Amino acid sequence: MNEWLQILNNHIPDQRILTDLADRYSYSFDASFGEHLPDVVVQAKSKEEVVHVMHIANRYKVPVYPRGQGTCLSGGPLPVHGGIVLDLSQWPKKIDLNVEDLTVNVSPSVLTANINKEAEKYRLMYAPDPSSAHVATIGGNLAENSGGPRGLKYGVTKDHVLGLELVTPEGEVIRTGGQTIKNVTGYDLTKLIVGSEGTLGVITEATLKLLPKPRAAQTIMISFDEVRTAGLAISQVLTSGILPSKMEIMDNASIRAVESFQPAGLPVDAAAIVIIELDGHPQTLEIETELVREIMSKIGATQIVIPNTKEEANKIWQSRKQVSPAIAKIKPTKVSEDATVPRSKIPDMMDRLKEIKETYNVELVVFGHAGDGNLHPNILCDQRDKEEMRRVEQAVEAIFEAAIDLGGTLSGEHGIGTMKAPFMENELGTVGVEMMKRIKDSWDPNHIMNPGKIFAERGQKLVLTDD
Amino acid sequence: MQTLQEKINYDKTFDCVQCGYCLPACPTYETMERETHSPRGRINLVKLVAEDKASIEDLREPIEKCLGCMACTTVCPTNVQYGQILEGAKEVIEDQRSESGKQSKVEDFLFESFFSSEKWMRTLGNLTWFYQKSGLQAFANRLSLTRFAPLHLEKIERVIPEQPSPKARAKRVNHYKPDGPAQAKVAFFTGCIMDGVFFETNQNTIELLVRSGLEVLLPEQQSCCGALHAHSGKIDDSRELAKRNIEAFEKAEVNYIVNNAGGCGARLIEYHHLFDEGSYWYDRAKRFVSKVKDVSQILVEVEGLEFTKPINRTVTYQPSCHMTNVQGITSPPLELIKKVPGITLKELDRLDFCCGSAGIYNIVNYEDSMDILDVKMKDVCGTQPESIITTNPGCLLQMKLGIEREGATETMDAVHLVDLLLEAEPKVNYKFC
Numbered sequence: 047m048n049e050w051l052q053i054l055n056n057h058i059p060d061q062r063i064l065t066d067l068a069d070r071y072s073y074s075f076d077a078s079f080g081e082h083l084p085d086v087v088v089q090a091k092s093k094e095e096v097v098h099v100m101h102i103a104n105r106y107k108v109p110v111y112p113r114g115q116g117t118c119l120s121g122g123p124l125p126v127h128g129g130i131v132l133d134l135s136q137w138p139k140k141i142d143l144n145v146e147d148l149t150v151n152v153s154p155s156v157l158t159a160n161i162n163k164e165a166e167k168y169r170l171m172y173a174p175d176p177s178s179a180h181v182a183t184i185g186g187n188l189a190e191n192s193g194g195p196r197g198l199k200y201g202v203t204k205d206h207v208l209g210l211e212l213v214t215p216e217g218e219v220i221r222t223g224g225q226t227i228k229n230v231t232g233y234d235l236t237k238l239i240v241g242s243e244g245t246l247g248v249i250t251e252a253t254l255k256l257l258p259k260p261r262a263a264q265t266i267m268i269s270f271d272e273v274r275t276a277g278l279a280i281s282q283v284l285t286s287g288i289l290p291s292k293m294e295i296m297d298n299a300s301i302r303a304v305e306s307f308q309p310a311g312l313p314v315d316a317a318a319i320v321i322i323e324l325d326g327h328p329q330t331l332e333i334e335t336e337l338v339r340e341i342m343s344k345i346g347a348t349q350i351v352i353p354n355t356k357e358e359a360n361k362i363w364q365s366r367k368q369v370s371p372a373i374a375k376i377k378p379t380k381v382s383e384d385a386t387v388p389r390s391k392i393p394d395m396m397d398r399l400k401e402i403k404e405t406y407n408v409e410l411v412v413f414g415h416a417g418d419g420n421l422h423p424n425i426l427c428d429q430r431d432k433e434e435m436r437r438v439e440q441a442v443e444a445i446f447e448a449a450i451d452l453g454g455t456l457s458g459e460h461g462i463g464t465m466k467a468p469f470m471e472n473e474l475g476t477v478g479v480e481m482m483k484r485i486k487d488s489w490d491p492n493h494i495m496n497p498g499k500i501f502a503e504r505g506q507k508l509v510l511t512d513d
Numbered sequence: 514m515q516t517l518q519e520k521i522n523y524d525k526t527f528d529c530v531q532c533g534y535c536l537p538a539c540p541t542y543e544t545m546e547r548e549t550h551s552p553r554g555r556i557n558l559v560k561l562v563a564e565d566k567a568s569i570e571d572l573r574e575p576i577e578k579c580l581g582c583m584a585c586t587t588v589c590p591t592n593v594q595y596g597q598i599l600e601g602a603k604e605v606i607e608d609q610r611s612e613s614g615k616q617s618k619v620e621d622f623l624f625e626s627f628f629s630s631e632k633w634m635r636t637l638g639n640l641t642w643f644y645q646k647s648g649l650q651a652f653a654n655r656l657s658l659t660r661f662a663p664l665h666l667e668k669i670e671r672v673i674p675e676q677p678s679p680k681a682r683a684k685r686v687n688h689y690k691p692d693g694p695a696q697a698k699v700a701f702f703t704g705c706i707m708d709g710v711f712f713e714t715n716q717n718t719i720e721l722l723v724r725s726g727l728e729v730l731l732p733e734q735q736s737c738c739g740a741l742h743a744h745s746g747k748i749d750d751s752r753e754l755a756k757r758n759i760e761a762f763e764k765a766e767v768n769y770i771v772n773n774a775g776g777c778g779a780r781l782i783e784y785h786h787l788f789d790e791g792s793y794w795y796d797r798a799k800r801f802v803s804k805v806k807d808v809s810q811i812l813v814e815v816e817g818l819e820f821t822k823p824i825n826r827t828v829t830y831q832p833s834c835h836m837t838n839v840q841g842i843t844s845p846p847l848e849l850i851k852k853v854p855g856i857t858l859k860e861l862d863r864l865d866f867c868c869g870s871a872g873i874y875n876i877v878n879y880e881d882s883m884d885i886l887d888v889k890m891k892d893v894c895g896t897q898p899e900s901i902i903t904t905n906p907g908c909l910l911q912m913k914l915g916i917e918r919e920g921a922t923e924t925m926d927a928v929h930l931v932d933l934l935l936e937a938e939p940k941v942n943y944k945f946c
Contacts, residue, residue, distance in 0.1 A: 064547065066549075067567055067571050068572070068574070069547060069549045071566070071571075072551075072558070075557060076531065077531050077533060087547075089547070116533055133547075133548075178532070178533070178534070181532075181533050181534050181536055182533075371591050371592065374530065374590075379527070380530055430527070
């Protein structure tokens with residue numbers, strides 16, 4: 047047995063050092079693509095244990111991959127070079143609310159939705175709402191800088207982090223930021239670490255910002271007979287002085303998929319529907335709802351639905367939630383992208399996606415967070431069909447290219463991980479990537495911290511099959 | 514000859530997109546604290562075995578420690594057929610075991626420890642009958658896989674109710690008629706554990722059905738539902754039992770086939786899965802399945818009862834996982850409880866969290882089962898109930914065990930929904946007759 051493996055259990059009990067094949071395979075994947083067998087899985091439950099692991103890893107130059115609940119869509123926790131998967135999901139869960147400061151201190155294992163649930167008891171909210179919030183850990187959300195539908199109004203994870211505790215790749219403990227809303231002391235390491243995908247250290251605690259919970263919400267569903275009109279309508283609402291909390295779009299393919307999966311009464315002939323949620327004071331909502339209605343009818347919406355009850359509204363949002371499972375019925379493998387464009391370019395991006403679908407002959411459906419330009423083109427395919435997967439890989443590359451052409455970005459909320467790493471230079475340029483690499487080199491001189499992520503290795507290409 | 518990939522449902526594993534949404538729903542992931550004991554982890558291992566990257570032996574423990582509560586299937590966004598994947602995996606594990614021929618040692622053990630227990634013997638009466646009928650054969654085989662883990666039978670014995678005399682059992686007839694004209698004709702599926710251990714509850718079920726204006730038949734040829742066999746990887750045995758039941762209940766020519774055990778019901782409504790689609794037996798199974806109802810469903814549907822005696826008691830309801838996640842029945846038991854005058858119902862925080870009984874899981878994986886039970890009891894005690902209402906014999910025994918563990922036998926009891934309902938002295942409601 048390796049020497050480093052032996053000394054791991056000096057400070058960590060045996061039952062949390064997993065070396066059985068079945069256990070190791072159980073941490074070899076996440077919700078994206080690829081399967082990589084680690085040498086060992088270590089389940090850390092305290093900062094001291096993380097320090098211990100990092101000291102050993104740094105000394106013996108063993109790669110370490112921090113992992114939450116493995117819901118990552120970009121390959122963040124995949125142990126691509128073997129070594130240690132550092133499972134943080136079993137860490138004791140701590141949510142310390144400081145109601146008067148509107149902040150909360152959390153341990154990395156806490157499920158994101160539970161932070162919001164706790165905050166709501168005091169009429170506060172934790173705004174970021176990735177759709178996996180009830181499964182994913184805040185540690186993972188911080189590492190990946192996750193976003194969700196509410197990103198339109200409230201931003202993504204990084205916009206809600208005040209301070210972090212981090213164990214560095216060399217096993218030192220640092221604190222960044224603090225407990226205050228304003229803090230301009232030195233470099234903003236907090237924002238550097240959030241979204242660094244576990245390549246700069248292991249987050250062991252975070253101080254998050256809370257907001258007052260809006261009193262009410264109003265949902266509106268609008269249908270269009272042309273996708274372009276839908277895009278135009280979104281821009282018009284956003285420039286009219288209203289900032290909805292959510293603006294979601296579903297294309298015809300996703301509408302049809304939902305209707306054949308679990309009929310919800312969506313207009314199957316519409317080219318697209320836009321679902322809006324406004325939040326705020328009830329009186330403001332009344333005025334804003336009317337304004338939205340005016341804009342929509344003027345621009346030529348074919349149908350405007352304004353639900354009167356919470357149940358009706360929930361039904362609409364439920365149908366939006368059903369898109370993912372519904373399209374999974376088309377074909378078993380789902381390649382979900384999150385390329386994001388400036389909001390004014392949504393109609394152009396929709397056109398490009400249509401072209402890509404035809405050129406590569408792939409099952410492509412589009413839905414997503416249209417209000418912030420964060421579309422989710424999803425390609426449905428079958429992993430076992432190698433020829434099809436090659437076409438899918440080409441289509442995905444074309445999606446990245448289109449997004450960058452239109453002034454957008456590779457990833458709006460999922461992160462780069464392994465899949466998008468080969469395309470970083472296209473967006474950031476050689477020097478842009480090089481500057482990031484320099485930061486990485488000085489933080490992690492032995493390159494043990496989540497290697498293989500963000501930065502492409504020589505000759506690395508997008509690969510969606512296991513072999 | 515079926516290939517390993519077919520048997521283990523390799524194709525179905527591709528429906529899992531590994532999103533992880535099942536993790537918060539899985540009791541064993543919570544108590545065992547590792548992905549290996551989660552639905553996503555198990556499905557991945559099944560896939561790896563099919564791809565020859567892991568061995569059947571690697572798969573054994575994760576599969577054996579699965580409760581089979583199916584809570585994951587209810588939350589799964591892509592409708593993965595976990596039940597079929599699990600059964601396939603068990604079958605493959607069982608095949609491998611039977612080739613190794615460990616049987617006789619196990620049976621010795623069973624007869625020495627298990628059947629030498631006087632209370633079990635008295636309870637179960639005719640040993641051979643019970644052994645064959647209850648799926649204990651499957652249970653015996655399964656024991657070899659657990660390397661003779663201590664069975665803690667004494668703990669379970671303590672919570673078995675007092676048994677009626679053989680005379681009382683013998684008095685039961687096979688045909689009951691309501692006083693007035695019958696609304697419908699139903700056949701009662703008695704179940705083996707239910708009939709062996711909770712005979713009274715079965716009698717009460719018949720009484721409720723009759724008072725609801727239903728004609729009740731008890732087909733004599735019926736047998737065990739086969740759930741325990743299937744859970745132990747004995748699919749062939751399970752299929753034989755299914756055929757026997759299908760035949761027995763066809764002869765009865767009834768409108769509905771009623772059961773009062775969530776676990777049995779879950780098996781009965783999946784009988785068609787045991788046969789090839791489109792085959793002769795598949796069609797027969799389909800017709801059988803279309804008639805299967807839980808007693809709570811039928812009581813709500815016929816609305817034949819009016820409860821006359823107030824029961825001033827605070828209760829909580831622990832649903833049977835198989836009733837919720839396999840049969841998809843959630844509201845009828847709650848509707849019935851709420852109809853009982855005087856009752857205060859306090860609902861659990863985590864209704865869908867298994868109690869850890871899971872067939873014979875609490876016997877073969879006692880320690881793991883108790884870890885899960887402790888989580889459940891914490892939730893139960895939070896509602897401070899005087900009674901815990903359940904709808905399945907396994908859950909009922911387990912809740913009784915939980916009450917013992919909490920040292921709360923003086924203040925709390927566990928009862929089957931049917932017993933509670935009869936205690937409220939239901940009268941026939943003739944408006945629907």
